[in-house]
Amino acid sequence: MLGTGFALGVGSLLAACGGSQAGVSADPTGPAQRGGNLRVGLTGGGASDSLDAHVPVNTTDIARVVNLYEPLLYRDENFELQPLLATKIEPSTDAKVWTATLREGVKFHDGRPLTGDDVAATFKRITDPDDPKSGAASLGILDEVVVVDEHSVEFRLKSPSAAFDDTLGQYSLGVVPADYDPANPVGTGPFRFKSFTGGQQSVFARNEHYWRENEPYLDELTILNFDDNDALINALLSTQVDAIGQIPLALIEVIDADPRISILNAETGSWIPFTMRVDKAPFDDNRVRQAFRLAVDREQMIQQVFSGQGTVANDLYARYDPGYAADLPQRVQDIPKAKQLLADAGYPDGIDVELVTAPIQSGAVEAAQVFAQQAADAGIRVRIRRVDATEFFGENYLQWDFAQDFYYTRNFLPQVSSSTLKDSPFNETHWDHPEFNKLIEKAVATIDDDERNDLIAQAQTIEYEEGGYIVWGFSNQADAYQRYVAGLVPNRTGLALSGFEFRRVWLGGEK
Template sequence: MIHFMNISRRKFLGAAGAATAIGLAPKLGFAQTPKSGGDLVIAINGASTANSLDPRTFNSPYMAVLSGSVFSTLVEVDGPKAALQPGLALDWQESQNGLVWTFDLAPNAKFHDGRPVRSADVIFSLMSHIEEGSRSNSRAIIKAVDKIEADGDHRIVVTLKAPNYYFPASLSNYSLGIVPEGTTEFTGIGSGPYRVTNFVPGEILETERFDDYFKSGKAHVDTVTILAANDPSARINAIQSGQAHIAGNLDARAVTLLEALPTVDLVFQSGMGFAGFNMMLDRAPFDNALLRRAMKYAIDREDLIQRIYGGHARLGNDTPVPPDAGEYAAGVTQITYDPDRARDLFKQSGHSGPIVLQTSPAAGAAAVDAATLFREHASRAGIEIEVKREPADGYWGKIWAQTPFHGTIWGARPTVDMIMTVAYSSSSPANDTAFKNPEFDAALQVARGAPDAEERLQASHLAQRILNENGGAIIPAFQDTPEGVSKQLAGYVTGTMAIGSLHAAENVWFV
């Protein structure tokens, strides 16, 4: 385990990459000299008519890809090993044993309206995530901040409430895009490679290259269009027909079809991303621990991996940490399919009658089919699941984290600490199972802030055990998600998040 002490940005980049070595090597790279020009079209799911250009509201694959095209975060994630790279912050330095972090900002960065990006803009943007009423999925990240101070126009000093050796990685979260100080009307003014020319929520985003983008050698295509393609077949059709040059979150069962397409390269997004099922702990019937445990034993994970993901997945154990991650708690007993045990636990729970499972293609290309297969597995334990397919539009606002039992999907994060904090800490609005456990929160704090690396690792293992035994997440697998990339493109690098770690727009060019 790597010891993050007195860590500079350069040291951190290598360390973070090694700690999260859980991806596949890119199949498309930078073998040619980039060319300028052309109109890039991306098809991705997760769009809604309720979407807004306020980064604090971003919580779906569509808005994450939009964020990577229009906005800039302080830190970025790149490649199959989730290596940290400079974003608006060119460098960062830790002091006081992970309690204080200094970030040096790009002096040439500008917003799309021509204003320079200053320390004041960064402070305003970050602190807005903890304003009263904020539902940002970055709220728990910024709530750990004691204060942020400007040291001139291009440096900020962040003092945390407690040490966190992984804090820079947290600032790569796609909802932490920087906007101008004082912004109240969110029209898409960011400092990313492309600026908004048209946005119809739930339908389309159209952008043009921002000529004053602060990164040199990036943003090769003239325009980027992001199509809302919530239906899995729509994404397949878009890449198959040539309507889109990149299509993400494709159905694994279409791999054979995609491999046969002469105009498309098939790549796999691999990492800590997962689709699963949420049991909400703060409401009936899943405020019943015995019922939750029964459901965990009622799903055949190995069968799901083969029949839903075509074998392109790794076994899950109801924590967001895959078995090939460096921090994986191998000592936590793997939950396996056991209909008899599930039946006994279900009887002990006292629950009777069917359990409604609400899901949608918004929660993954195979979400509805996975739920249907879960119903088949559970029936052998005498547990009746009623699968209710919901429309993709509005799913993230009306169903996800709102109803007792529903489908979910999470993109990968660069560190275990980040996904555990955002998805399961008590203070996070994105805690989609309403899991609130003081012992878990305390373990997370040690896992991110203890000076000794081994102590941090053991605390992470404890947090995983607590979540496995007490949580409401059923995470059967970590899928290697197919993506289709047109052979007309070069420069595409697969990552642990969709569409080239959200940054394909600035990296690719037409050959």
């Protein structure tokens, strides 16, 4: 990774941002300009970094995947599902067969045309039972992909799914050639592979075969790895990089004070929940779960954990889902009621719990500390056990009685599939509610949007009243870039720098 010699620290950063700066350029205006190399700085990479289309793990992996490969559908900056390599995907009347019409004229980086055979081979690779990729968990319902002709395929499902198109809109489902080799990565994305050194940097060149007219504008894209936020921010201030992703929310005003720098601040549906195992004492008693929820001062959490850069949540995820149960009363801190619920549950003198936390996402450890302070007033005595991220996601992951997790923006049914059903791969609360399960089963098979949204709202009401998550807030996503960088827009997905869509970025003015 980069960063040696550039760790000025927050104190030096404050000094660096104060006063006038030479070489300030105005924001680019006029039509987009072609050419140049965008240098992007990110933290989170390492020696295990990969160019594999279907196993993105950390932030730098995701940035590479988004620019090298493309799925059939994708979520735009407004979190709306949009066509990408498929112009349309339509369900049968029973929602068991989804037919995808492929975009014509699309070529891979090596000039070969995209065909239905490539799509079928891609999903066979992802769902290989001997080597399943990261997107396989969400494709458990998929039976087979049948090639209809050169430009259409059928996704045949084991059971009905009205939201299967939502499942396909994931960056980890990029279409690759039938003979794909991650050592020589070929996709249809706006940039093609040029060089790669894991944990250090990745260089990509403009894809001359790209199907979008005039895009990308850049000649080259370089993604640089940094050890920590200090090194990352100082690289931006010294103009070693043009843009950086995921800056600490507490430093937004500090960095924004430099007239050369612009801040990209986006509301998202990303969340860092507290997770309570509903099958283990004391959280197998819903009165305890509700008491813990009522102990939280959500506004204070947003201010102290996110420096005010976030939105209060109501113990529900999927805030942008059309079926989101927005009419439920906003839960607020109620210490007397929390104490009474604990007493009713057999804890009149309060309760002692261990909260496992780790730096799994910016704000996670801070949220644990603030919760411990707030909950003390309700007689909830929290002993924080801090571990590193490796241990947190190790053999005890999904087994902690009381812990945390992190999720990017998702709609309700895909999130439920991932984390809130008995057989979900990330069911950290061990939630298995018969009435909830029936509603989800029915919603998944319901084609009518209004009817499905009503079922989702009913399911969310059950979670609101009995669930194992404390969802206290949605964090903003903040990035920073030199003012000569153009084309970046706020993005609700939670992914940095416009969802890493560098195809529409261009450079103007003086560096």
